Amino acid sequence: xxxxxxxxxFNPSLSEQSLQGKTVVITAGPTREAxxxxxxxxxxxxxxxxxxxxxxxxxxxxxxxxxxxPVNLTTPSGCERFDVSSALDMHQRSLELGATxxxxxxxxxxxxxxxxxxxxxKIKKTDNNDALQxxxxxxPDIVADVAKLTPKPFVLGFAAExxxxxxxxxxxxxxxxxxxxxxxxxxxxxxGFNSSDNALQVYWPNGQSVLSLNDKQRLAQQLMDxxxxxxxx
Amino acid sequence: xxxxxxxxxFNPSLSEQSLQGKTVVITAGPTREAxxxxxxxxxxxxxxxxxxxxxxxxxxxxxxxxxxxPVNLTTPSGCERFDVSSALDMHQRSLELGATxxxxxxxxxxxxxxxxxxxxxKIKKTDNNDALQxxxxxxPDIVADVAKLTPKPFVLGFAAExxxxxxxxxxxxxxxxxxxxxxxxxxxxxxGFNSSDNALQVYWPNGQSVLSLNDKQRLAQQLMDxxxxxxxx
Numbered sequence: 205x206x207x208x209x210x211x212x213x214f215n216p217s218l219s220e221q222s223l224q225g226k227t228v229v230i231t232a233g234p235t236r237e238a239x240x241x242x243x244x245x246x247x248x249x250x251x252x253x254x255x256x257x258x259x260x261x262x263x264x265x266x267x268x269x270x271x272x273x274p275v276n277l278t279t280p281s282g283c284e285r286f287d288v289s290s291a292l293d294m295h296q297r298s299l300e301l302g303a304t305x306x307x308x309x310x311x312x313x314x315x316x317x318x319x320x321x322x323x324x325x326k327i328k329k330t331d332n333n334d335a336l337q338x339x340x341x342x343x344p345d346i347v348a349d350v351a352k353l354t355p356k357p358f359v360l361g362f363a364a365e366x367x368x369x370x371x372x373x374x375x376x377x378x379x380x381x382x383x384x385x386x387x388x389x390x391x392x393x394x395x396g397f398n399s400s401d402n403a404l405q406v407y408w409p410n411g412q413s414v415l416s417l418n419d420k421q422r423l424a425q426q427l428m429d430x431x432x433x434x435x436x437x
Numbered sequence: 438x439x440x441x442x443x444x445x446x447f448n449p450s451l452s453e454q455s456l457q458g459k460t461v462v463i464t465a466g467p468t469r470e471a472x473x474x475x476x477x478x479x480x481x482x483x484x485x486x487x488x489x490x491x492x493x494x495x496x497x498x499x500x501x502x503x504x505x506x507p508v509n510l511t512t513p514s515g516c517e518r519f520d521v522s523s524a525l526d527m528h529q530r531s532l533e534l535g536a537t538x539x540x541x542x543x544x545x546x547x548x549x550x551x552x553x554x555x556x557x558x559k560i561k562k563t564d565n566n567d568a569l570q571x572x573x574x575x576x577p578d579i580v581a582d583v584a585k586l587t588p589k590p591f592v593l594g595f596a597a598e599x600x601x602x603x604x605x606x607x608x609x610x611x612x613x614x615x616x617x618x619x620x621x622x623x624x625x626x627x628x629g630f631n632s633s634d635n636a637l638q639v640y641w642p643n644g645q646s647v648l649s650l651n652d653k654q655r656l657a658q659q660l661m662d663x664x665x666x667x668x669x670x
Contacts, residue, residue, distance in 0.1 A: 242546070246477060247475045248477070326598065339568065366474055
């Protein structure tokens, strides 16, 4: 890897710099929706795919900004990182950074709902409440709101599904005004959420591509190549 | 540290072995309660305190078994580890291992409630549900159920509170039949949940002790010393 860096330093033309001058914003990881000071709702996203995409975009010469939920990952070299916790935090940061980027990649697993009333003290378990309800409110749709920005960046979304992949993915792309969507089947063990490997079905309005099971770093490079092909059209 | 190990190996009497021949079971970390295949409810417990207690108990010569929720920690050398996810899993394992131990330490931040009906597919966000309810059921009380076992181990519980520490802690100790309880105020930043430091107020039926802010490894040794004092009475 050191050799590659040295070669790149003295002869940058040897490495492909197809995103030189472009700014890429990537959301990554889960969000956490507070229930009270100690409890929260979250999901199994590790952030690995988003961070791999950041690294791949950086490798193509882009200026890369990662908006990250709580993850245990090291920021890829040369990328700028903005840490957030809740979906509302991520929404605000995404609109701010999305307004001045060329490519927006919504890779984070954002909570669709937040807790309606967050308790300021830890909710006590009492003898007379064997059942309890948590009331949830729908969170704003980050990727759809970024896709409504003027000027609009190229927007790549993700769809984690457990059934009927292409149907849900193409529907989501159209409803949200995305330029491309990468769908993965999270019901298959050993890929996707919290795993080092993944497989993706990538759709855009007039085409599609299958990226078969691979480690997320390699998969991220293949996905960024598809993005480059589409923005060059 | 190597020197200590060498000295200990050739002259074990130099190190205090006050738990030699005793079995200590420690629960640690958070539990995760599934909402659907990708979402869950959890809490901010890192597992650091439980793992530090395991290490401290091992240092006193005990046979140590850790029942751990999902954490990013290395198992202390010489301890046996049992990984669990939900509160129901942890309950089952705790009754099994609690039945044959001398000291049971309930350090895990167990979810008080689980989701009543776990969805087998990812719950879809639809346009017509801006609000949503999650119905929860109370989980079994692990530490109270272990304290009902015959023969009963010495049971140390924890209380994470945001107000009125001694009142809630002593009430919890009495209701659940515990022999000792360690309470910490999780509303103070920089200690407790997800932190490397903590401060504890320790209560037992006829006494109490304040363990002031310290790193969790040192605090765990102080707490184990209090346990040793109580079981020796």
